């Protein structure tokens with residue numbers, strides 16, 4: 263496949279996609295992100311996504327995932343709302359197993375996908391791409407992208423994707439008609455219209471379990487805070503996705519700097535998000 267040029271995404275560009283709260287805001291106007299994530303097998307993915315969404319700066323985080331996971335989410339973040347209600351963007355799939363979805367879980371995911379709202383499709387909900395009705399971004403790693411494309415009769419192995427990740431991300435965006443965010447040491451963000459950004463990770467300590475769940479939470483929160491723009495201009499999702507990757511990478515850098523360049527955990531990463539958001543606004 264050919265290698266086309268990929269744009270960069272600067273701090274100044276990212277700053278344009280961080281919404282500063284105003285005097286006439288309330289929690290609903292600032293944005294409500296809903297998450298259907300986590301499972302009895304992977305409760306941590308729900309905790310991490312919820313934590314990241316709170317840290318990114320949103321009016322409300324509503325957790326709609328499996329009952330078995332709610333206690334863990336609330337124990338970590340009691341400000342999370344677990345009652346059903348208004349949502350302005352969804353994060354679906356982190357910590358879910360597509361092969362073992364209950365009837366209830368499938369129904370909830372379909373309901374969110376039919377809402378016309380912006381959606382972040384991660385991990386165990388990636389297979390649902392195509393049933394979306396609103397602006398949608400998929401967030402696979404190389405293994406997940408190969409699996410997803412193969413399930414759509416596009417032959418791709420993990421090694422193929424690793425060998426030419428940008429080209430496969432661009433092909434996925436074209437064929438699946440969604441914004442595609444392919445994770446790795448370089449993360450590729452592209453859309454069916456041909457907008458393309460490549461963001462290089464600031465530290466390889468990021469390659470750790472749970473950091474992708476944090477990215478999904480950041481992205482969901484940014485989509486919720488920009489739900490009004492997204493309702494009239496779905497193409498904004500590509501720039502919002504690039505901003506999420508930028509914030510994620512900067513948070514990793516800050517968290518690692520804080521420990522003299524040492525290793526970071528997914529929670530350390532989430533804890534550094536407010537400083538990135540603050541410095542972008544400053």
Ligand SMILES: NC(=O)C1=CN([C@@H]2O[C@H](COP(=O)(O)OP(=O)(O)OC[C@H]3O[C@@H](n4cnc5c(N)ncnc54)[C@H](OP(=O)(O)O)[C@@H]3O)[C@@H](O)[C@H]2O)[C@@H](O)CC1
Pocket residue numbers: 303304305306307308355356357358359385386403404405406420445446471472473474475
């Ligand atoms: N604390 C929690 O609750 C956590 C919960 N989590 C949840 O766990 C669920 C399973 O997610 P998963 O990513 O671990 O497994 P899966 O989807 O089977 O893919 C693995 C296969 O893909 C391939 N592969 C290729 N490139 C790759 C890459 N860059 N990174 C990783 N793999 C790569 C690799 O191929 P190989 O290297 O073997 O050739 C391998 O065969 C998911 O719901 C997630 O949200 C996690 O977030 C962790 C923290």
Ligand SMILES: Nc1ncnc2c1ncn2[C@@H]1O[C@H](COP(=O)(O)OP(=O)(O)O)[C@@H](O)[C@H]1O
Pocket residue numbers: 403444445446447448449463465466467468469470471472473474475476477
């Ligand atoms: N070698 C690497 N260097 C820097 N960042 C990486 C590297 N490999 C993966 N990443 C980043 O780490 C995160 C891992 O996400 P993911 O694969 O979904 O893991 P998990 O499901 O455990 O959260 C992504 O943001 C990805 O871009």
